[in-house]
Amino acid sequence: MKKNVIYWVGVINPEHNDKYGNYEYFEYSKNTWKHFCKRFDCHFVEINKPIEDDLFKFRINWQKALFVFDELEKRNIEYDQIALVDSSCMYKWDAPNFFELTERKFIGWRDVDNMRWTNDSIVGYENIFNNFKLDRTKYINSGFIIFNKSHKEFFSSFKQLYYDNVDKFCELQDKIVKKGTEQTPLNYWLQINNVELKTDLPIAFKLTHLHRKEMFGHNWQLNEDNTPYFIKYGYNWIFNGLPKHERPKIMKQVWEFVKHNYSDDILDTTVHKDTHKFTTSRKFKEDILKYFSKGYKDKTLVELGCCQGTTTKIYAECFGKVIGVDIDTWNIGQAKNNCSSYSNVEFIQQDLYNSKWEFPNADVVVIDAGHTYEHIIRDIPKIKKYFNNPIIIIDDYGNPNQTIRKGIEELVENNVITIKHKIGADAGFKTATGLVFNDMEGVICES
Amino acid sequence: MRIMKNIVFIMDIDLGGEGRFASSRRAPYKFSIDSWKHWASKNNAELFILNDLLMSHEDMGICWQRYYLFDILEANNIEYDQIAMVDADTIIHPDCPNFFELTEGKFTGVHCDASYDWVCRSIENYSKHMFEEHKMPFWEYIDCGFMVVNKKHKSFFKDIVNLYHSNKLAFKEMEKFHVGTDQTPVNILANKNNVDLKLLPYEYNMVDLPRKELLANDLLFTNCGWIYQFNCIPNNEENKATYYWMEKTYKHLYEN
Numbered sequence: 001m002k003k004n005v006i007y008w009v010g011v012i013n014p015e016h017n018d019k020y021g022n023y024e025y026f027e028y029s030k031n032t033w034k035h036f037c038k039r040f041d042c043h044f045v046e047i048n049k050p051i052e053d054d055l056f057k058f059r060i061n062w063q064k065a066l067f068v069f070d071e072l073e074k075r076n077i078e079y080d081q082i083a084l085v086d087s088s089c090m091y092k093w094d095a096p097n098f099f100e101l102t103e104r105k106f107i108g109w110r111d112v113d114n115m116r117w118t119n120d121s122i123v124g125y126e127n128i129f130n131n132f133k134l135d136r137t138k139y140i141n142s143g144f145i146i147f148n149k150s151h152k153e154f155f156s157s158f159k160q161l162y163y164d165n166v167d168k169f170c171e172l173q174d175k176i177v178k179k180g181t182e183q184t185p186l187n188y189w190l191q192i193n194n195v196e197l198k199t200d201l202p203i204a205f206k207l208t209h210l211h212r213k214e215m216f217g218h219n220w221q222l223n224e225d226n227t228p229y230f231i232k233y234g235y236n237w238i239f240n241g242l243p244k245h246e247r248p249k250i251m252k253q254v255w256e257f258v259k260h261n262y263s264d265d266i267l268d269t270t271v272h273k274d275t276h277k278f279t280t281s282r283k284f285k286e287d288i289l290k291y292f293s294k295g296y297k298d299k300t301l302v303e304l305g306c307c308q309g310t311t312t313k314i315y316a317e318c319f320g321k322v323i324g325v326d327i328d329t330w331n332i333g334q335a336k337n338n339c340s341s342y343s344n345v346e347f348i349q350q351d352l353y354n355s356k357w358e359f360p361n362a363d364v365v366v367i368d369a370g371h372t373y374e375h376i377i378r379d380i381p382k383i384k385k386y387f388n389n390p391i392i393i394i395d396d397y398g399n400p401n402q403t404i405r406k407g408i409e410e411l412v413e414n415n416v417i418t419i420k421h422k423i424g425a426d427a428g429f430k431t432a433t434g435l436v437f438n439d440m441e442g443v444i445c446e447s
Numbered sequence: 448m449r450i451m452k453n454i455v456f457i458m459d460i461d462l463g464g465e466g467r468f469a470s471s472r473r474a475p476y477k478f479s480i481d482s483w484k485h486w487a488s489k490n491n492a493e494l495f496i497l498n499d500l501l502m503s504h505e506d507m508g509i510c511w512q513r514y515y516l517f518d519i520l521e522a523n524n525i526e527y528d529q530i531a532m533v534d535a536d537t538i539i540h541p542d543c544p545n546f547f548e549l550t551e552g553k554f555t556g557v558h559c560d561a562s563y564d565w566v567c568r569s570i571e572n573y574s575k576h577m578f579e580e581h582k583m584p585f586w587e588y589i590d591c592g593f594m595v596v597n598k599k600h601k602s603f604f605k606d607i608v609n610l611y612h613s614n615k616l617a618f619k620e621m622e623k624f625h626v627g628t629d630q631t632p633v634n635i636l637a638n639k640n641n642v643d644l645k646l647l648p649y650e651y652n653m654v655d656l657p658r659k660e661l662l663a664n665d666l667l668f669t670n671c672g673w674i675y676q677f678n679c680i681p682n683n684e685e686n687k688a689t690y691y692w693m694e695k696t697y698k699h700l701y702e703n
Contacts (some may be wrong), residue, residue, distance in 0.1 A: 112560060112649050115671050116660040136671060137648040200646070202586040203558075212658060214564035219571050221624055229567045233585050 002080040004042040004099045005072065006033050009064040010087035011050055021248030025087070025239070028255035032090045035262045040097045043077055057166055059173070061181040065142070066159045069152050079149070086143040088239045088247065090254060093261035094341070095235030098146065098205055105198040106147045106154075106190065108140025109206035111183075113213075113241055121184040124177030128168060129188040138197055140190075142183040143238055144206050151195070158189050207234040209241035224333030231258060266317055270310045270338070273431050273441075278331075279310040280395060281431075284424030284441050288393075291421065291444060292318035292364070302362040302387070304352055304379075305369035309335025309345075315366070316342040323359060327351045327369075362387050368395040376407030380417060380445075389447035392417065398427060398439035405439060417445040451528040453492040453547045454520065455483050458513055459535050460500055475677075475690040476535035478697035483539055485701060490545045495525065507611065508618075510629045514607040516596070527598075534592035536677045536689060537652070538696050543673035546595065546651055553645035554600055554637060556589030557652035559630075561679060569626035573635055577617060583638035591630040592676050593652035603642055607633055655679040662692065666699050 010026040017023070030046070037044040051067045052058035058066075064084060072079050081099050098107070111118050122134050147155075162169060162185075173181055190197060207230050210216055215230040230237050237254065239247050260269050266289070273281040288311070298320045306312050306324030308331050315322045316339060324339075324347045326332050332349045339345045348359075352369050365383050369375065376394075383392060396402050411417050424441025431437070459476050462469075480496060487494045497519060501512050513532060520527050529547050549555070559566055566588055574582050596604070610632060611618060622628070637644060650672030656662040657679060661671060668675055675696060680688045 110648070112659065114660050116663075116667060119667060119671055137650055202584065204584070204586055214562045215567075217564050219568050221568060221626075222571055222575060229563055233567065 002078045004040070005045050005077065005079045005082045006037055006042055007045045007047065007064070007068055007072070007082050007084045008033050008087065009047045009060065009085070011048055011060045011063075013055060013060075019244055021245065023087075023248075025248045025251035028251045029085075029087045029090050031255070031259070031262055032093070033085060035093060036091045040099065042099070043079065045072065045075065045077060047071065057170055059181045061142070061183075062162060062169075065155065065182050065186060066162055069155055081146060081148045083144065083146045084142075086238070086240075088251075089144055090237045090239070090251065092231070092235050092237070093258065095204075098201065098235075101201055102146055102148075103198060104148055104150070106145070106151055106195050107198050107201060108142070108145045109201065109203060109208075110137070110199050111139055111141040111208070113209035117179055118184075121177060121179035122187075124179055125172060125184045125188060128165065128172065128185075129192065132188060132192055134188060134191055138191065138199060139187050140197065140199060141206065141208060142186050143208070143240065144236060154190075154193055154195055157193070158186065161185075161189060202235075204233060204235045206236055206238060208238045210237065210239070211242055222333075224330055225337050226334075227337065266314065270313055273425065274429075275432050276310070277432050278307045281425035281429060281441055283426075283429075284395070285311060285314045287421075287423035288314050289317060291423065296320070296364070299363040300360060301364040301366065302359050303366040303368070304383075305367065306335055306347065307331050307368070309338040309347070311366075312345060313339050313342060316345045319364070320344060321360075322346070323348060323362070325350050325352065325359075357386055359386075362390055364391040364393065366393040366395070371396055371399075371402045371404060373403035373407040373410075376404050377410060380407075380411055384416070384447055391420075392445045392447075393423075393442060394445065395424075395442045397422070397443045398425075398429075398437035398441050400435060400438045408443060408445075417447060419443045420446050451526045453490075454525065454527045454530040455487045455492055455494045456497070456513075456516060456520075456530050456532045457483060457494070457535050458497045458509070460498060460509060462500075462504055462509065464504075469685075472686045473535070475686070475693035478693040479533075479535045479537055482541075482697060482701065483533065483537075485541055486539045486543060489541065490547070492531075492547070493525070495520065495523075507615075508628055510591075511608070511611050514604045514611075514629070514633075517598075517601045517604055529595055529597045531593065531595045532591075533594075533674075534676065536693070537592060538675050538677070538693060538700070540669060540673045540675075541700060543651075546647060546673075549645075549647060550595050550597075551645055552597060552599065553643045554603070555595035555645040555647060556591070557593055557647050557649060557654075558586060559588050559590040559654060560649050561590070561655035561658060565626065568624075569631040570635065572624045572626050573621065573631045576621060577614065577632060578635050578639065581635060581639050583635055587638065587644060587646070588631075588634050589644070589646070590652055590654050590676070591633055592654065592678070593674060600642070603637065603640060606640060607636060610636060650674075652676055657681060664695075666696060669696065669700060 012023045034044050051063050118139055210230050216228050218226045218228055239251050263269060267282055267285055271279055273279055296318050300321040301315050301319040303312055303324045306326050309324055312322060312324045312335060322345045324335055329349055332347050335347050365387050367379050397405050412419060421444045422440035423444060425437060427437050427439050429437045457480060461473055484494050501515055567585055574580055652674050653668060653672045654676045656668055661668040677689050677692050683689060
């Protein structure tokens with residue numbers, strides 16, 4: 001069956017291992033594109049070996065354009081549209097499907113980052129194309145282009161052009177122009193052949209030169225969300241235009257920051273206490289998913305002290321409605337961001353200890369606010385009364401630095417609550433900050 | 448019956464103040480005006496220069512007053528078809544194609560391809576404090592130094608003016624963020640009001656030339672596009688660098 005194709009090119013050249021940090025970044029790029037293919041039912045076609053072995057005459061950038069149709073047919077892949085993707089690109093986990101926006105035209109994005117470079121390249125190749133006057137407003141970057149079978153003839157003629165002039169192209173590329181490889185010749189050939197180009201898709205689909213665009217930062221004035229702009233607003237992050245030896249480090253950092261979003265397991269989509277301070281452990285979340293797996297879809301949970309919403313999204317999987325409350329504005333911003341894909345979650349910024357409670361009735365209440373004995377013995381009775389004896393989840397029961405457990409034990413002894421289940425990481429678990437639990441992480445209580 | 452012409456509208460007002468409002472800031476605007484005069488005459492358009500404030504600068508910031516555009520033209524009995532509202536720190540290439548023919552009758556501008564830290568921060572800050580969290584895609588954000596409008600946009604401009612007058616103090620308060628004055632509110636409002644937007648290529652309003660590695664003595668940018676906005680120039684004490692580049696560009700394009 002015909003499918004759209006992600007034609008991903010990442011060929012290791014051992015001579016450049018040092019320069020490219022052993023090409024480890026290929027994996028990060030590949031992971032994101034495989035995820036795209038899974039989401040949108042596309043073929044992932046990986047080119048990891050050169051087709052022509054002479055990498056001097058046939059740079060990989062040339063090979064990706066020259067042999068794309070040959071390779072697909074050699075591999076018996078039934079293709080519809082093809083996106084040719086460089087290994088320096090990472091695609092955002094929830095970004096839209098660009099194949100639906102192409103109008104079946106040749107798609108590219110304008111290259112207006114370093115316009116001196118593009119000018120020199122355009123001027124440098126003008127001669128070999130008989131002084132053809134290129135329309136610069138249609139000059140595209142070739143690191144990410146989309147086309148289809150109707151462009152097969154075009155690529156075939158481009159290949160012929162290269163084979164007929166390979167020595168001239170190599171000389172221009174390596175000795176005279178020294179600005180790029182196949183990109184500018186491809187642009188000339190597209191325009192000379194009057195290929196209908198669509199260049200108006202949002203630049204979010206091709207965010208190049210991130211440092212030049214100043215997109216590595218976040219809004220330090222509002223300081224509500226420290227997600228870098230390119231991740232927050234971009235779809236396709238392209239790590240070019242920066243020193244090549246920096247690329248592996250930067251892509252690794254980005255991958256570490258976003259990798260949880262690429263997993264199908266809900267537990268992989270959030271952070272846990274072994275690596276992050278303000279959250280619960282993976283086991284805690286797993287236990288919540290198990291305990292509340294059935295019969296709670298029409299019920300409401302209120303989380304008092306939701307922090308950055310990393311466990312809230314787990315509650316959102318189980319309950320019909322989840323209300324997260326936190327005193328800290330920045331936390332609320334982060335929580336909103338972490339739960340942005342859930343429509344059943346609402347957040348309220350409120351100081352629980354110095355304001356009137358006006359929450360809707362809830363069947364289950366999480367208390368993870370004040371972390372002392374005094375807080376617990378005051379909070380639990382108040383929760384019981386206000387919410388009419390809900391199920392209560394309490395975090396940090398086994399935290400050695402807190403006196404929560406003492407409070408809970410006293411309330412149990414006085415028949416205020418009973419512990420139904422102990423949940424989460426066991427005694428001996430070491431948190432991101434080096435604390436070692438002396439009992440289980442949390443408890444589920446009933447009145 | 449008078450023939451309706453396309454208009455190029457430029458503000459060139461001497462505030463006689465200090466810093467951003469110093470008279471010396473205006474000095475290079477003559478190069479802009481002359482270039483637009485030349486282009487307008489070549490393309491059968493009329494140049495309109497606004498030299499006077501409509502009200503005191505304290506009552507309404509100078510940038511905001513330009514949105515009285517339609518009232519100004521009508522008060523001056525000017526028949527108009529489309530209007531290009533351009534900043535006086537731009538210079539147009541004499542061979543620039545007639546962009547009035549590219550607008551499709553829509554609200555037209557050029558995406559602000561400059562510092563996205565500034566653009567995103569500005570959208571987020573204004574969105575939070577002035578537009579009840581209404582966000583817009585950053586890739587549709589235009590630089591207001593070049594906009595083309597027509598009669599259809601009269602009510603939109605009225606909305607802009609009303610927005611300003613209803614939120615004067617709040618806009619004043621926003622100045623502490625240093626993320627622009629009218630530009631971002633106009634962008635967000637256009638998005639919020641579903642104003643049909645036509646984006647022209649970067650070549651029609653080349654902002655932040657240093658970021659594109661184009662601002663150099665070879666004036667390479669004059670080979671790469673049509674309208675140059677001399678903003679974001681580093682080491683621009685007392686606007687001297689702006690004067691230098693605008694004079695040099697004007698002479699290169701119009702006196703050679």
